[in-house]
Amino acid sequence: MITLTVFPPMFGETSASSFSTKAIYLMTMAGVPWTRENSSDPRKWPKGKLPAITVDGKVIGDSDGIRAYLEAQGADFDKGLSDLEKSTSRGLIRMAEDHLYYHVMLDRWADDAVWPTIRDAYFADIPKPLRGLITGGLRRNVMKGMHVQGLGRLSPEERLARANQDLEAITTRLWEGPFLFGEQPTLADACVAPVLGGLRSTPVATLLSKRVSEDAVLGAYIDRVDEALGQKS
Structure with missing residues (x-):
């Protein structure tokens, strides 16, 4: 086991x-x-x-x-996909994990309206008198990394414009079926859907969380993948 x-x-x-x-x-x-x-x-x-x-x-x-x-051990997460589809899958995964994911981080760690909720949820085990002190340093380190990465230098409006191109590309893939490559989930779905879910579930509304939550195609896709593969306990 x-x-x-x-x-x-x-x-x-x-x-x-x-x-x-x-x-x-x-x-x-x-x-x-x-x-x-x-x-x-x-x-x-x-x-x-x-x-x-x-x-x-x-x-x-x-x-x-x-x-x-x-x-x-024998798992095939891209069963039935052609070499061309596998290469497209790799691009979608990198787009989600190496671009959109950083938008999730910035929405949660950089936005002063969101951060207190994130701090108290992520670090609930730290006693309240120490929580602000300890997490303040963590937040500064995250923001420093995001500045070096580049997205941390952009305004929320600029980040929305960048992310929107990725979201439109994902939506285009979903014209062909319930999942990114047809009728069954593949590796790309296991990677892309969680990042979209993270964008949608930011606990205080941001430009990006509203963009994803108000998109019927993306919302249904996130829910479909989680219904097929998720475990919430």
């Missing part, structure tokens, strides 16, 4: 973390026996991050490490 350790559910999502949700989706798709363990403290896990799996006493961290392990 594989134990998958992930961040707990939050804001109506399968997990507080898009990458934890991705790992849950992958475990479901792989069809292997597994059990979920929730944790809010990633410090003891590989690279200080979650998700992670424990298999026969061995710990494997990171959602891509989990994917590689499951594929080595």
Whole structure:
């Protein structure tokens, strides 16, 4: 039995973390026996991050490490896809995980209207008198990284314009079926849908959360993937 350790559910999502949700989706798709363990403290896990799996006493961290392990055991997350479709899938995954995901972070960590709710939800285990002091340093580090990455230098309006191109590309893919590559979820869905869900579920409305929540096509897609692959407890 594989134990998958992930961040707990939050804001109506399968997990507080898009990458934890991705790992849950992958475990479901792989069809292997597994059990979920929730944790809010990633410090003891590989690279200080979650998700992670424990298999026969061995710990494997990171959602891509989990994917590689499951594929080595025989899982095929792109079953039936052509080489051309697999290359398109890779592009969609990178677009979601290396671009849209940073918009999720900025909506939650950079917006002064959102941050207090995020702080008190993410770090509820830290006593209130210390919470502001400890999380203030964490927030500054995140913002410094986002400034170096580049998106942290943009206004919310500029970020919406950047992200909207990605959202339109995803919507175009969904013209052909319920999932990105047809009738069944593939690796791309397990990666893209959690990031979209993260954008939609930001607990205080932002330009991007409204953009996604008001899009009927994207909203139905997020819900469809989670209904097929999600586990909220």
